[in-house]
Amino acid sequence: MNRLPNEPQSTAATKTKNSILASNPVMRRLNKVDEYDDVNSATYGGITLKTVYFLLFTVAGIILQLVLAKTLATGEILHFTYKGFEVEMYTTEGIALVVSVIAAIVFQLLAFFARATTPVTGALYCVTQGYFISFLIFKILHGKEYLGALALLITMVIILVMAILYTKGVIRVTKKFKAVMMTLFITVISVSILMVIAAFIPFTRPLVQAMQNNLILSIGFTVIFIIIAALFLICDFDTIDRVVTNKLPKKYEWQAAFGLAFTVIWLYLKVLDLIITIAGNKK
Numbered sequence: 001m002n003r004l005p006n007e008p009q010s011t012a013a014t015k016t017k018n019s020i021l022a023s024n025p026v027m028r029r030l031n032k033v034d035e036y037d038d039v040n041s042a043t044y045g046g047i048t049l050k051t052v053y054f055l056l057f058t059v060a061g062i063i064l065q066l067v068l069a070k071t072l073a074t075g076e077i078l079h080f081t082y083k084g085f086e087v088e089m090y091t092t093e094g095i096a097l098v099v100s101v102i103a104a105i106v107f108q109l110l111a112f113f114a115r116a117t118t119p120v121t122g123a124l125y126c127v128t129q130g131y132f133i134s135f136l137i138f139k140i141l142h143g144k145e146y147l148g149a150l151a152l153l154i155t156m157v158i159i160l161v162m163a164i165l166y167t168k169g170v171i172r173v174t175k176k177f178k179a180v181m182m183t184l185f186i187t188v189i190s191v192s193i194l195m196v197i198a199a200f201i202p203f204t205r206p207l208v209q210a211m212q213n214n215l216i217l218s219i220g221f222t223v224i225f226i227i228i229a230a231l232f233l234i235c236d237f238d239t240i241d242r243v244v245t246n247k248l249p250k251k252y253e254w255q256a257a258f259g260l261a262f263t264v265i266w267l268y269l270k271v272l273d274l275i276i277t278i279a280g281n282k283k
Helices: 011-018 026-032 044-071 091-113 113-142 146-167 175-199 204-213 217-244 250-282
Strands: 079-080 085-090
Touching: 044 113, 044 217, 044 250, 079 091, 085 091, 085 113, 085 250, 091 113, 113 146, 113 250, 146 217, 146 250, 175 204, 175 217, 204 217, 217 250
Parallel strands: none
Antiparallel strands: 079 085
């Protein structure tokens, strides 16, 4: 049921719609929805189940990588070092990894902007991310796979802490809060883009390599990304709250669930990256 043209909206909802950065792209689109349904509206339980649905597909991606590992063990063996870890990989595995990364970008965009496809494209995105996570754990961390479980534990603790901080009102999604997020996000992304560009310029390439090999800078940069992902969780919780309290139609549960799953996976990857960096340096 669509909202009547003259029906007033809550001040909170209006402020959210006018904000520059409400959350990740999925959640920002949800904040612009102007519908409600008294009969078949979104619920916390429905969003929770759908979030679990997406995360289970991430697990399926991990299993897929393990199943395909033997099948892809053909061709030339590549040797390289990644953050202190000596890695062996077949060329076919490398091709499969590149394909999964490209597929992740495509499915992510489809899930973001084609709402009707989110249950499928969102699930496929999670499969590709699971494949990538499995590669990091069982290829990069070969012999130290338990560090993947440690990353999962840390991620779960962060999610629990942020959920408590949000529900207790310790951290509120205010205009100032969003401004701080925007500043952090733009700064980190801008620096990342500049470093990528500088890596292709012969004059600045040595400087970029030196920065990448600097343990303190590498850890600091990753920690900032983890902080940003944690802050996105707060905004995701706030948006889910609004989806339910504003009685958006049940179909929007898929977008809300995918938005939360997207942030959780991003957070896990950043935590795992930090652990790999530290463990590789010790090694």
